Amino acid sequence: MTQPQVETSRTAERERADVGLCAVLLGVKDDQPEVLALEDAHGGLAIAHGAIDDIDTTLERALRRMVERTVGAHLAYVEQLYTFGDRGRDPQRRALTIAYLALVRREIAPARHRSQWLPCYQLFPWEDFRAGRPEQIDRLIVPALRSWAKDDPRRGLRADITFGLSGSAWDPHRVLERYELLYEVGLVDEARRDAQQRGNQLPSASEIALGRPMALDHRRIVATALGRVRGKLSYRPVVFEMLPSEFTLSQLQRLVEALAGFTLHTPNFRRLVSAAGLVEPTGHHRPTGGRPAELFRFRGDVLRERPTPGVGLPGAR
Amino acid sequence: MTQPQVETSRTAERERADVGLCAVLLGVKDDQPEVLALEDAHGGLAIAHGAIDDIDTTLERALRRMVERTVGAHLAYVEQLYTFGDRGRDPQRRALTIAYLALVRREIAPARHRSQWLPCYQLFPWEDFRAGRPEQIDRLIVPALRSWAKDDPRRGLRADITFGLSGSAWDPHRVLERYELLYEVGLVDEARRDAQQRGNQLPSASEIALGRPMALDHRRIVATALGRVRGKLSYRPVVFEMLPSEFTLSQLQRLVEALAGFTLHTPNFRRLVSAAGLVEPTGHHRPTGGRPAELFRFRGDVLRERPTPGVGLPGAR
DNA sequence: ACAAAAGTGTTTCGACTACACCCATGG
DNA sequence: CCATGGGTGTAGTCGAAACACTTTTGT
Incomplete structure (x- = not known):
């Protein structure tokens, strides 16, 4: 046009x-x-x-x-x-x-x-739950959030929702909201750097600098991207863009887990993926440490059959 | 910053x-x-x-x-x-x-x-299914799509998915994809206008001009917006931004139906909305043609309780 | 044999659907 | 009393979660 x-x-x-x-x-x-x-x-x-x-x-x-x-x-x-x-x-x-x-x-x-x-996860160490709850959340983030929200219940509510505290569930999609809250509270290096450049006071006296900083607001942009991918996983077959044309179901599962930041129940994952018609067997096999794994390919026809073909993370309800 | x-x-x-x-x-x-x-x-x-x-x-x-x-x-x-x-x-x-x-x-x-x-729905008459399937789909759009896709199966697949043909389901979210396809096929006025301005041939000899045109690409922008709202309905309580602070459940339902473009099963809608904790009764009532309706208000606490508080359209599975 | 990795069966649970039905008011 | 719109009960269906279990290889 x-x-x-x-x-x-x-x-x-x-x-x-x-x-x-x-x-x-x-x-x-x-x-x-x-x-x-x-x-x-x-x-x-x-x-x-x-x-x-x-x-x-x-x-x-x-x-x-x-x-x-x-x-x-x-x-x-x-x-x-x-x-x-x-x-x-x-x-x-x-x-x-x-x-x-x-x-x-x-x-x-x-x-x-x-x-x-x-x-x-060097940029966002608090986002990776695959090896258990990241220790920094309870050791560093929660105390800082509590003291930041001490006198304002609205801040408390926001902290609870964003980081899944006080009964709220951890929502893997809220990557950006979490980064932005940490920025506001002054727990990431960029907050200190930007405040200095403006000649302002530090937003907090804390010396904590969580995760690796990036230039300008690029870490915020990456946070937006990670949140978007996590969301898209469940309703568009985007993972297959990151896999070779033939892959094992474990490969697929570990890829989804890496992006989602938490582990999945293997038997159910296999069934959900095949029941959704997302993949089809190629007939080939690949040697592994144990039983050889079957190779699959993405099945393009799902696009016609289902309006929302994705891998469906548990938190997507 | x-x-x-x-x-x-x-x-x-x-x-x-x-x-x-x-x-x-x-x-x-x-x-x-x-x-x-x-x-x-x-x-x-x-x-x-x-x-x-x-x-x-x-x-x-x-x-x-x-x-x-x-x-x-x-x-x-x-x-x-x-x-x-x-x-x-x-x-x-x-x-x-x-x-x-x-x-x-x-x-x-x-x-x-x-x-x-x-x-x-003057801009996108094909998007409103509340009074039944819009007649223009089968009378004008489908024949034009079929002839456009005659020699190219990829075009046929795209037409099927976007307009829910040949067994695919109509996906209310694909507002933009439908408008863009109609533009490409030459069924909206903007396609003709832009081709003339470029000095090109018309993309199709058809004299059909579906819906009311807008300046520049503004109709495309509105299509993007309508698709976004329809998507967001199911996982964020955005509808309440368009309602007064007190409302009846019918008001809420008719609003959702207007945006979604199709009707909902009333008894189930009521339960889903209240079971989700989205609303709470105010105790007030409003006279209607029949039995007086109870007034409700949005219940802000859902935000803490559920990661994805929305009205959940049927097609969202 | 046994560890490691792949893969299956079955039950339970909860969300959503469909259908049938009751309630309160105005004309 | 009956039309109109508001509102409820309940059984069925489907997909997802949880748990226990089998298969096939390498060392």
């Missing part, structure tokens, strides 16, 4: 602003979800980013080419995440970035330049 | 582009979902739009003030929808618009200027 008409009244209203693209490239290796990070000029970690190239007719195309330029990876699955425009304000310009989520097969995605794969 | 540091490498990469905001204001009156539309200079219908005001620190704040300026309405619920950047390309500039969804109580939202409330 092109601009249908010279819309003077409209373009006149518009301001010029700095606009860029950025992409959260998400892959899983050795049961760890990882995000592609580049070292920026100041030694910070940034996700892939760049300008909108004018030759591309759609934003998605511009994004794909930006990523190919920047990190040399070809992207399979891409979706728009969110547009961030709160930061980077100064009298002359506003810095906008249109963030995308991209899922990649780690085998196909070579990291170039000064890039590295950064484990997501 | 402010820009933490002068990121020369980054800002240098950025291009200047025209960026604006727009808002889909959605309300329901007399069981009809309606969107606020303004007449533009050329007699077309446009949703509320404007520039990003530099004094606002967040995009959401900029949007709220833009809407207050433009149509004089104060917004309760607001969320970012999507950033559209495919249209309006020319060698000099790219026109970007960050679209927001806003839900309003029609009593509180006075329309000012040259604005009007436009019934959504």
Whole structure:
């Protein structure tokens, strides 16, 4: 589609602003979800980013080419995440970035330049329940939240809902809400850094800095991406974008667990996945430590049969 | 948050582009979902739009003030929808618009200027199943789709999934996918208009123009909004943003039905809503044609109790 | 043999559906 | 008394959760 008409009244209203693209490239290796990070000029970690190239007719195309330029990876699955425009304000310009989520097969995605794969749970250690409840929640986060909410019941309610306290259930989707709350409370390094840059007081006297910080608001963008993937798992077959064409059910399960951040009941997982018609056997087998595993492939026909074909996490009720 | 540091490498990469905001204001009156539309200079219908005001620190704040300026309405619920950047390309500039969804109580939202409330199902007549299956689907849409997909099975599959044909179920959430398919097939007026502006052939020789057209790609933006609302109904208590503080269960049901586009089983709806703890009785009553109806209010505590408090449409399985 | 990993059967539970029915008011 | 809209009881169905158990390989 092109601009249908010279819309003077409209373009006149518009301001010029700095606009860029950025992409959260998400892959899983050795049961760890990882995000592609580049070292920026100041030694910070940034996700892939760049300008909108004018030759591309759609934003998605511009994004794909930006990523190919920047990190040399070809992207399979891409979706728009969110547009961030709160930061980077100064009298002359506003810095906008249109963030995308991209899922990649780690085998196909070579990291170039000064890039590295950064484990997501180094960024958000409190999000990984696979080896039990992360100890930092009860040791560091809960006490800090309690003292932050001491005099305001609304803060208490928010803390309870976001971190699943006082009877509320832990909701795996609320990755962003948790990061943002920790930022507000001053438990992540970016909060201190941004306060210093503004010349403000620290939001809290705490010396706690949970998880690895990133440049600008990139950790917030990655949190948005992780939350989005967790949500999408249950109603769209996005996991298969991160698997080879043939895979075992354990591979699939461990991948889902890595993204969801908790373990699943193996026998039920197998049945749910096959009963949903998501996969079909290829007839091939693969040797393992024990009994050889059957290889499966994604069954494209589910798309026609079910409105919401996904792996259905327990918390999705 | 402010820009933490002068990121020369980054800002240098950025291009200047025209960026604006727009808002889909959605309300329901007399069981009809309606969107606020303004007449533009050329007699077309446009949703509320404007520039990003530099004094606002967040995009959401900029949007709220833009809407207050433009149509004089104060917004309760607001969320970012999507950033559209495919249209309006020319060698000099790219026109970007960050679209927001806003839900309003029609009593509180006075329309000012040259604005009007436009019934959504005039834009998308094929989306309203409350009085039975819209006749246009089988009379106009299906034949056109079939002839469009005649020689390409992938087109056939896409048509089947999007419009629930050949055994696929109609998915109320796929509002945008349906509009986009109709655009591609050439069954909406915008397709013809945009092709003419490009100097291209019409995408189809058909003279069919389903639904009322809007300026630019605004109908596509409204489709995105309607799809988002339908999705959100089932897992967030967004409907209550469009109701007065006290309401009857019928009011609630008719509102949900208006948005979802199909009718619900009344006895079950009542129970699901109360069993979910979404509402509590106020003790007041309201005279009706028959037995007086009990008045209810939204019960805020659900937020603590359930991770996904929504009204749960049948198709959400 | 036994550890390790894959894979199956069966019961229980709870959410949603469908259908039949009762209640309170106005004309 | 009967039409209209409000409201309840109850049995059936389906998918998911939990638990116990079998199969096939490598060492």
